[in-house]
Amino acid sequence: MLKLGGAVKISSQNREPYLSLISESDNLPRVLSEERLLLYSIGMDYQNFRGLIIRNDEPVPTPYNGDIIRVGPEYNYISNNDIARVNPHDSSIRVLFRAASETNSILLTERCNHYCLMCSQPPIDQDDSYLMEEAFRLIKMIPKNTKAIGFTGGEPTLYGQKFIDLISHTKNHLPATWLDVLSNGRAFQNEKFASDLASIKHESLSINIPLYSDDPDRHNYIVQAENAFDETVRGIINLKKHKVRVEIRIVIHKQSIKTLVSTCEFICRNLLFVDHVALMGLEITGFTRANLDKLWIDPFEYKDVLSEAIKTLDTYGMRSSVYNHQLCTVNSDVTHRYRRSISDWKNEYLEICNQCTRKQLCGGFFSSQIQFKHSSYIKPFVLDESIV
8 A cells, every 4th residue: 555645854944735746857947847846866956946855865965945855665656747745834745646557536525415334535524625726736737648537525516616617627638638526426416517517528527426226215324315316316317418428336335235236227227328337345444444334245245146236237238347346256257347446556465365366357455455354255366267
């Protein structure tokens, strides 16, 4: 697991937080270097840079009037064109974008109108609009050749028009970059809001919306919000009416597994126009830990139900994927829908997995699964078709 942020040693005359691109090269025009942090090594021409990131035991160059940011070996992954938030006031750094990663997600808010039993980012009711303002600046700094990014929360649509403005801003600055937005979809029950989003004509945009059951009461219980099912379904319908790409996500746990197959049938019969359905394993973090007794079911124990759900989606021609599972916990009849999906910074494997001949094909585990809870049936493939 990569450490994306925390306390470091910062020497700075400035007290305000700022965003900065990181450079491994000291051969930049002054107009660029004055706004960037240099990954410093002895012998570099450092004087024109806004600040220096000094790793491990590298000596501090003198004289130098810019920011000095000393980081430990846990930040050795930082590389060229990464983007960091530096906060001299509390001596902290947060890596917001990693150029070498295909799984960059940008947190827009921790506020939410759901209180999901398994929320990995528990909501906080406070003004964190600085995250939205920061996102506008961050998007302008991200390299144009970036393949994909994501917006997440909390619930990003709580910003209303500001959310629409951010999508437009992202299209303008990163027109070729795929954009996934995680949303509960309820704001789009307002057709004008859905229409305003569609009017941007962002061709690489997907709104990824959870629907945990075809039973409204069960869905509302899981998300801990009244009327959520009806508002979510209306939101999905409005988005598709205006030709916005929609992915439906179902996190599988003890509460949702009971209706998993019927939920897939409901989607196929009533929402066949959506673009993709993702069946997702449980991340053991946030509220999941507190509610583990209500949520945990070993993936191996529901593998036949998962097979039936995928068969249902396949029968109707629905595009689907299985996310966040280990290959040895699913049946072979779902592997054509199996994806490696866990973000690289929190993706790990058990020691026993080093023996597995399919490790490179397997999605592995969330770091939180390694630490707290994972399937009791993890067994390495030793031949292409055999498990021991």
